[in-house]
Amino acid sequence: MNFSTPFIPSIQVILNQPAATGNPTGPSAPGQVSDAVALVDGATTQQDSGSPLNPFGDNFFFILMLFVLGMIIFSAFGGRKQRKRRASMLDSLKKHDQVVTRGGVFGSIVEIKTDRVVLKVDESSNTRITVVRDSIEQVTSDSTQ
Numbered sequence: 001m002n003f004s005t006p007f008i009p010s011i012q013v014i015l016n017q018p019a020a021t022g023n024p025t026g027p028s029a030p031g032q033v034s035d036a037v038a039l040v041d042g043a044t045t046q047q048d049s050g051s052p053l054n055p056f057g058d059n060f061f062f063i064l065m066l067f068v069l070g071m072i073i074f075s076a077f078g079g080r081k082q083r084k085r086r087a088s089m090l091d092s093l094k095k096h097d098q099v100v101t102r103g104g105v106f107g108s109i110v111e112i113k114t115d116r117v118v119l120k121v122d123e124s125s126n127t128r129i130t131v132v133r134d135s136i137e138q139v140t141s142d143s144t145q
Helices: 009-016 036-041 060-077 080-091
Strands: 097-101 106-112 116-122 127-132 136-142
Touching (some): 097 116
Antiparallel strands (some): 097 136
16 A cells, blocks of 8 residues: 555554564554554543533633723723713804704703703794703704804
8 A cells, every 4th residue: 555645654653563462563453452552643541530621711711801991991992072062062052053953852952051951942922941951962053053
């Protein structure tokens, strides 16, 4: 037999070596003890040492802690852009802006105080409501009056 293919070098080594026990001319017969298994797959046989192997590896707890720390950091800094955009929107409010509150009330700004905004919600009856400045959800359009 010619085993000169590059894909089977370990089998060729086994066939050319004399067996350690049993048959001195070649590989051992099935059922006989031999080192052939260790040579074929490149791994040594391991006896039961009594302790099971850790399926996640030795650094599992460390990797888990890094993952949790990363989640905390991303959640803490994730909304920074939205908070800045909202703060700039609230700072740029001016009279006659059309706004929507978080409750869904549409109105036009009549008066702006430090923490409150007076909205005109009905033109015909001149109905006005006072809302907290932080309850303004968005500016729908700028009025040019």
